Amino acid sequence: MRIGMLNGGGDCPGLNAVIRAVVRKGEGRYGHNIVGYRSGWRGVLEGDSVDLTVDSTRGLLHRGGTILGTSRTNPYRSGDGGTQVREALHRDHIEALIAVGGEDTLGVAARLHAEGLKIVGVPKTIDNDLSATDYTFGFHTAVQIATDAIDRLHTTAESHDRVMICEVMGRHAGWIALYSGMAGGADVILVPEEPFDIEEVCRQIVQRHRRGARFSIVVVAEGSVPAEGTMELVSGETDEFGHVRLGGISNNIQGEIERRTGYDTRVTILGHVLRGGTPTAYDRIIATRCGLAAIDAVHEGDFGKMVALQGTRIVRVPIADAVGTLKTIEPAFLDEAAVFFG
Secondary structure, eight states: OEEEEEEOSSOOTTHHHHHHHHHHHHHHTTOOEEEEETTTHHHHHHTOEEEEOTTTTTTOTTOOSOTTOOOOOOGGGSTTHHHHHHHHHHHTTOOEEEEEESHHHHHHHHHHHHTTOOEEEEEOOTTOOOTTOSOOTTHHHHHHHHHHHHHHHHHHHHHHTOEEEEEEOOSSOOHHHHHHHHHTTOSEEEOTTSOBOHHHHHHHHHHHHHTTOSOEEEEEETTOOBGGGOSOOOOOOBOTTSOBOOOOHHHHHHHHHHHHHOOOEEEEEOGGGGTOSOOOHHHHHHHHHHHHHHHHHHHTTOOSEEEEEETTEEEEEEHHHHHSSOOOOOHHHHHHHHTTOO
16 A cells, blocks of 8 residues: 655654654555655645655654654645645555644544545644643653753742743643643743733732742743733734744733832743654654554554544544544643642
């Protein structure tokens, strides 16, 4: 069987491990031919592909990023996008496709499957906000990077009696902020699931300092928003899926904290640092297992499914189950973290 493979959306640690696993078992165990499309759906539309073999994918396990490249191209941005994808795959003699991505990439995959294409999905989002899977590879690496950064901010914050704000990724869900904030001992954690009251944030910081603390650490997800328009936000440009380019909410928060408390406040925006570099051992294992499970599903003809981590098992679920509703933080989990605020 001639099988296509692509990854779309943002890169994250573990993508190369998925590619390696698909090829190793697809070619080595099943005898399939694996074709990689560069730059996600754009590569399919433009016919930009490369043959992937066991030899050409050696040494990928520990490498961050993706050898195939990626993009946020949306084939359905034009009315005939679905037809173009089907024609492109037919032209390249692709019999089935493995799509690795988040809500946008897998949303396209679900739609194409509904139109008759043979597709298997692999969940990939650094934000960990896909439903039907407990964790997505790359998430734990991002949390570890953020936690290391917060640990370092503690020492410089204490040395200068400062409030330090650390902004991390998280458009609709604050999993990275919550996990790294709890692991790093943050005094305030702001997430998209719960609009924040800047006055309450300042009250917690002032209360902490009055008790004798020399510093405070605030961790904020990039998608966090103030309650009831209490702070002015700047709207950015959008991508092909209509998402606003985020980043910079912490700068607004910095000004408000300084104005309301008088405390010296500094900002660190980790941004794409969270995406880069070597995946942790945990993410390498999840990514490898997902790649193996994806090629198994293709070989068995179980299309329209996404491989997912549930407990310690890799299972198959309908792709639509993963993209229908985003997985966000439950209030009870936020309450646990709030015990340590202020």
